[in-house]
Amino acid sequence: MITVHHLNNSRSQRVLWLLEELGLPYEVVRYQRDPATMLAPKELRAIHPLGKSPVITDGAKTIAESGAIIEYLLETYGQGRLIPPPGTPEKQRFTYWLHYAEGSAMPVLVLKLIFGRLPGGVPALVRPVAKLISKGALARLIDPQLARHMSYWETELTASPWFAGEHFTAADIQMSFPIEAAAARSGMMDDKLRLKDFLARIHARPAYQRALKTGGPYDYAND
Numbered sequence: 276m277i278t279v280h281h282l283n284n285s286r287s288q289r290v291l292w293l294l295e296e297l298g299l300p301y302e303v304v305r306y307q308r309d310p311a312t313m314l315a316p317k318e319l320r321a322i323h324p325l326g327k328s329p330v331i332t333d334g335a336k337t338i339a340e341s342g343a344i345i346e347y348l349l350e351t352y353g354q355g356r357l358i359p360p361p362g363t364p365e366k367q368r369f370t371y372w373l374h375y376a377e378g379s380a381m382p383v384l385v386l387k388l389i390f391g392r393l394p395g396g397v398p399a400l401v402r403p404v405a406k407l408i409s410k411g412a413l414a415r416l417i418d419p420q421l422a423r424h425m426s427y428w429e430t431e432l433t434a435s436p437w438f439a440g441e442h443f444t445a446a447d448i449q450m451s452f453p454i455e456a457a458a459a460r461s462g463m464m465d466d467k468l469r470l471k472d473f474l475a476r477i478h479a480r481p482a483y484q485r486a487l488k489t490g491g492p493y494d495y496a497n498d
Contacts, residue, residue, distance in 0.1 A: 277301040277348075278332045280322050282315050283308055284494050286341050287329035289448050291490045293345060295482035296448070299352055303489060341452075342373050345445050357445040369439040372446040380453035383420050387460055390417060418461075425463055425470065428454065432469035451477055455495035 277294065281287045281303050294301045306316050306328065320326035323339045330339040331347075338347050349358050359365035393409040394402050428450075431438060439446045454474060458464050464471060477483055478496060487496055 276333075278304060280304050280306065280319060280328060280330045280332070281490055282306045282319070282328035283491060285315075285328045286452050288486060288490050288493050288495075289341060289452055290329045290331060290344055290348075291486035292451075292483050293348060293357070293445060293448050295485045295489075296357060296445075296480075297348065297352060299348070305491070341377060341449060345373065345449060349445060357443070357448075359439055359442070359444060365440040365442075365444075369444055369446045372438040373449050376449045376453050380424055380450075381456075383417060383424060384453060384456045384460065386417050387413065387421060391460070418463075421457065421461055422463055424453075425457055425461065425467060429467050429469050432473055447473075447477065452495070455497075458497070459495050 277299060279287060279290050279294070279301055281291065283305070285308075291301075291303070306319055308315060315326055315328055317326060319328060319330070322332065323330045323337060325339070327339070329341055329344055330337065331344055332338075333347075333351075336347075338344050349356070359369050390409045390412045394406045397405045435441055437443050437447050438450050454470055458470070458474060474497075487493055
């Protein structure tokens, strides 16, 4: 039996969604973030040394990292579903977006989160300096990079309805979290009509809705 070690408001929501799309049986073990630090609880370290989510167990196997989990589930149980045929241009795009989501998109979003919270996490005496540092980093480095990424996503979805081409694949599941996070944090979605449409389409999928019911409250499930 596949077990998803599910952290609230995390990337593991994508794993639940993929399992629902594939129609696979699974069970969920829930973990809650520390309300003060928003970090995962130490109990997750008993499953994987880094103590982060997502992570799944399948019998004696433990698999971490979103992309690795997606590849494992598709190779083991997918039967050719949600992945383009080998050797096709669509498969090349699929592989690119599967790795791009965490390798390129998420670091910028994590920096935006960190610097956005920086002033509130320091003593009051140095808070004015922290605000200046945060404002400067966001304005000169982070927000321009994030805007570039979001424009890139918009352009790609203008060329085709899904990230790997004409058909929905697990690459769209992988890309859902960066786009949802950007929509929630960036304030840059007003002119991104394709991204808004992408969010509306994935949020309307029955498997996505079933995953929400299973996973519990998820702050990013907004168009």
